Amino acid sequence: MMDFELNSEETMIQKAIRDFVTKELPHDRVRELDGMGQFPAKFLTALSKLGFLGMTVPEAFDGEGENIVGACIVAEELAMRYPALAACYCNAVFGAGAVLAALGSGDQKSLYLPGIAKGELWMALALAEADDDPERIETRAEAEGTGFLISGEKKLVALGDVADVFLVLARTGKEDEPALFCVDGNAPGITRNRVETLGLHGESLVNVGLDRVRVENQAVLGGMDRKMTAAEQLEMVRNYQLLGIGAQALGIAQGAFGLALSHAKTRVQFDQTIGKFTAIQEKLTDLLCEIVAAKFLVYNAALAASAGRKFTREVAMAKIAAARIAVKAAMDGLQVFGGYGYSMEYDIQRYVRDAAGTLSAGISNDSLGLKIAGLMGL
Amino acid sequence: MDRRFNREQEKLRERTRAFVQKEVPPEVARRLDAEGAYPRGIMAKLAAQGFWGINVAEKYGGRGGGIIELMIFFEEISKNLPVLAWTSGNVLLYGNNILQVNGNEEQQKRFLPGLMNGEYLFCFALTEPDAGSDAANIITRAEPVDGGYRINGSKVFISGASVSHIAVTNTRTASSRYKGITSFLVDTDQEGYRAAPIRKLGYKGSDTCEVYYKDVDVTRENILGGEDCYNQGWKQMMRLLNGERLVLSACALGISETVLKGLVDHLKERQKISRIQGRYQAVEHGIAEMAARVEAGRQLAFQSAWMVDQQMECVKETSMTKLFCAETGKAVTRLGMEVMGRLGYTMECDLQRFYRDIPILSIGGGTSQIQKNIISKLMGL
Numbered sequence: 001m002m003d004f005e006l007n008s009e010e011t012m013i014q015k016a017i018r019d020f021v022t023k024e025l026p027h028d029r030v031r032e033l034d035g036m037g038q039f040p041a042k043f044l045t046a047l048s049k050l051g052f053l054g055m056t057v058p059e060a061f062d063g064e065g066e067n068i069v070g071a072c073i074v075a076e077e078l079a080m081r082y083p084a085l086a087a088c089y090c091n092a093v094f095g096a097g098a099v100l101a102a103l104g105s106g107d108q109k110s111l112y113l114p115g116i117a118k119g120e121l122w123m124a125l126a127l128a129e130a131d132d133d134p135e136r137i138e139t140r141a142e143a144e145g146t147g148f149l150i151s152g153e154k155k156l157v158a159l160g161d162v163a164d165v166f167l168v169l170a171r172t173g174k175e176d177e178p179a180l181f182c183v184d185g186n187a188p189g190i191t192r193n194r195v196e197t198l199g200l201h202g203e204s205l206v207n208v209g210l211d212r213v214r215v216e217n218q219a220v221l222g223g224m225d226r227k228m229t230a231a232e233q234l235e236m237v238r239n240y241q242l243l244g245i246g247a248q249a250l251g252i253a254q255g256a257f258g259l260a261l262s263h264a265k266t267r268v269q270f271d272q273t274i275g276k277f278t279a280i281q282e283k284l285t286d287l288l289c290e291i292v293a294a295k296f297l298v299y300n301a302a303l304a305a306s307a308g309r310k311f312t313r314e315v316a317m318a319k320i321a322a323a324r325i326a327v328k329a330a331m332d333g334l335q336v337f338g339g340y341g342y343s344m345e346y347d348i349q350r351y352v353r354d355a356a357g358t359l360s361a362g363i364s365n366d367s368l369g370l371k372i373a374g375l376m377g378l
Numbered sequence: 379m380d381r382r383f384n385r386e387q388e389k390l391r392e393r394t395r396a397f398v399q400k401e402v403p404p405e406v407a408r409r410l411d412a413e414g415a416y417p418r419g420i421m422a423k424l425a426a427q428g429f430w431g432i433n434v435a436e437k438y439g440g441r442g443g444g445i446i447e448l449m450i451f452f453e454e455i456s457k458n459l460p461v462l463a464w465t466s467g468n469v470l471l472y473g474n475n476i477l478q479v480n481g482n483e484e485q486q487k488r489f490l491p492g493l494m495n496g497e498y499l500f501c502f503a504l505t506e507p508d509a510g511s512d513a514a515n516i517i518t519r520a521e522p523v524d525g526g527y528r529i530n531g532s533k534v535f536i537s538g539a540s541v542s543h544i545a546v547t548n549t550r551t552a553s554s555r556y557k558g559i560t561s562f563l564v565d566t567d568q569e570g571y572r573a574a575p576i577r578k579l580g581y582k583g584s585d586t587c588e589v590y591y592k593d594v595d596v597t598r599e600n601i602l603g604g605e606d607c608y609n610q611g612w613k614q615m616m617r618l619l620n621g622e623r624l625v626l627s628a629c630a631l632g633i634s635e636t637v638l639k640g641l642v643d644h645l646k647e648r649q650k651i652s653r654i655q656g657r658y659q660a661v662e663h664g665i666a667e668m669a670a671r672v673e674a675g676r677q678l679a680f681q682s683a684w685m686v687d688q689q690m691e692c693v694k695e696t697s698m699t700k701l702f703c704a705e706t707g708k709a710v711t712r713l714g715m716e717v718m719g720r721l722g723y724t725m726e727c728d729l730q731r732f733y734r735d736i737p738i739l740s741i742g743g744g745t746s747q748i749q750k751n752i753i754s755k756l757m758g759l
């Protein structure tokens with residue numbers, strides 16, 4: 001319905017993930033899983049067996065070799081059916097795999113990447129504190145001996161409940177730009193507090209407290225002799241994170257759209273299917289236009305990332321557009337369902353809840369707007 | 379002070395506001411939403427404090443208020459706990475209002491005192507699986523039997539149906555689409571009546587149910603308005619629509635106002651810690667625009683209410699109001715989600731509840747599409 005020209009490998013990936021979704025994730029199963037709200041470990045393991053978790057991990061580290069576009073396809077297809085699983089998947093392939101493959105030191109890569117590709121090790125991004133200004137960081141890493149002591153509090157860390165490793169953003173000196181550290185999740189001084197959210201149940205969100213958590217110098221992302229500045233690293237981390245959220249939001253939009261479309265074809269009022277009313281047609285047409293537009297933006301960013309180009313602007317645009325259309329498709333989809341959309345027995349309500357999560361995930365849209373403006377020279 | 383409200387109305391607003399602050403602070407609202415049970419305790423307090431008389435005629439011991447009083451009440455209640463406005467509807471709308479607009483004197487005498495003191499709850503049963511927007515398509519039937527009628531069929535999305543004492547039940551009594559509908563006051567204790575609550579996204583605790591009628595017998599006296607009103611159900615319903623639209627609009631306004639206020643508070647905090655002058659201008663403008671829309675909605679709503687009070691023809695205006703207020707409410711909460719970020723997404727934050735509550739206001743009481751159908755038709759299209 002809304003496919004790009006995919007190459008033959010991408011087509012195979014798409015078919016494989018669609019088969020997986022059809023077989024493993026029927027609608028009623030997902031409804032049940034959402035109700036339970038647990039981390040979908042079983043499905044992530046199954047995805048890793050199919051090689052999907054290794055799509056950002058080089059073969060040398062037991063991965064499938066980098067395939068950013070492929071990972072976006074997987075995220076998108078998963079999100080159409082089960083957004084929370086897509087969120088976990090994105091954290092693993094983009095937030096962890098792609099980040100470490102691009103920025104990790106040799107040691108960090110061999111320590112973490114094989115586990116990430118196998119779905120046996122989870123790394124969570126512990127970046128944000130004040131919600132609106134992701135760069136304003138109060139967590140501190142005080143140099144001590146051959147390492148650092150990190151203290152602070154990180155808010156709303158996805159996968160935080162299950163994480164074996166946290167990628168923690170912390171300030172090392174008063175005026176210094178913050179640096180990134182790989183922090184062992186079991187290190188003394190770490191506390192995790194579960195946070196309940198409206199949707200994306202299973203994403204295992206926590207607030208993470210760090211109280212004089214000890215890390216060695218090697219824990220600095222990329223090592224002490226890293227090639228990039230911390231600011232450059234952070235930009236990469238964020239860009240990968242946003243790409244995942246964009247793909248996920250795009251999938252949510254299409255999932256909601258698909259539900260609404262089939263309801264419009266079957267629900268009869270006034271002796272005709274409601275899809276025959278041009279007002280409903282227009283609603284669905286509008287959504288379709290915007291979804292396809294967002295799809296171009298998301299894959300444009302994915303292609304730029306694959307080509308190794310800087311994709312800050314591309315991914316910012318993609319995330320803004322995809323998250324907005326996700327919420328719109330879900331809300332308008334609910335409207336097409338009428339009262340039934342409000343019932344927990346129907347799935348569209350879950351998209352309404354999950355979509356709102358993409359709106360606020362990563363960096364807020366208004367901060368992204370400022371970033372784009374800056375890149376335009378404003 | 380708003381010139382359009384008299385002293386009594388201003389006092390009602392103050393009284394309702396005070397009640398909400400005392401009895402339904404945000405933490406209580408949060409708990410009630412999480413529990414999702416019909417808020418009987420608070421309903422009893424509303425009864426005890428005389429709120430159930432605000433729209434009952436003075437001759438029955440009420441305060442004699444009309445649509446404006448109802449809107450003031452619903453708007454203020456919705457600011458903290460929207461679902462409480464709906465459960466209040468089980469007294470104020472489906473009880474007091476229906477009986478006074480369409481009931482006969484005997485029915486009014488029989489039920490109004492009990493409604494006012496909190497003894498009775500009423501629900502309104504119209505929607506069926508195949509009759510939503512197309513409400514005249516109902517097939518639940520009432521067939522004549524000795525001494526009255528026997529009701530068989532089912533309804534869906536009936537708010538308050540498992541807690542109410544009386545279900546105002548609209549049935550098919552003749553084949554004529556509009557002139558073949560009769561409304562009955564059905565005692566829900568009767569055998570054959572069964573109601574099962576539906577789990578929903580928002581407005582939790584409204585006891586919105588599927589309802590089944592199996593050989594439920596009613597007497598002729600239980601026809602709403604009396605025997606003369608046999609097959610008059612549709613006409614009776616039309617008389618309720620202006621009021622219903624305005625009351626639902628007031629709910630949307632209440633929600634919008636709270637969300638806006640929360641946004642302003644939130645942004646003030648952010649501004650305080652921001653290092654950059656003018657950092658939030660774009661966000662401020664988004665909020666300003668929503669504030670303008672909400673204010674426009676209020677003006678339209680109370681202007682339409684005034685027309686209702688003057689008994690002017692105002693179907694177009696009330697439909698516009700419902701459309702505009704519900705859609706504005708959705709836009710406001712969506713902006714809220716965008717601006718509040720992840721904070722607004724956590725269950726500790728009230729915004730997520732309003733975001734779940736608001737979508738139904740563009741569906742219940744006639745969807746936004748149906749309101750637009752009405753408006754365009756009345757414009758001659």
Ligand SMILES: Cc1cc2nc3c(=O)[nH]c(=O)nc-3n(C[C@H](O)[C@H](O)[C@H](O)COP(=O)(O)OP(=O)(O)OC[C@H]3O[C@@H](n4cnc5c(N)ncnc54)[C@H](O)[C@@H]3O)c2cc1C
Nearest residue numbers: 274277335336338339504505510511535536537743745747
């Ligand atoms: C929480 C809740 C509480 C409720 N409480 C009550 C209650 O107490 N009593 C009661 O009787 N009912 C109640 N309802 C039912 C409510 O009134 C109906 O849901 C509403 O009228 C819409 O009907 P529907 O759900 O069947 O949607 P549908 O009529 O199936 O509408 C589906 C979509 O089609 C569109 N559509 C339909 N017809 C047209 C058209 N002609 N032109 C263009 N678009 C069209 C609609 O706008 C909507 O987008 C409640 C519903 C809910 C969810």
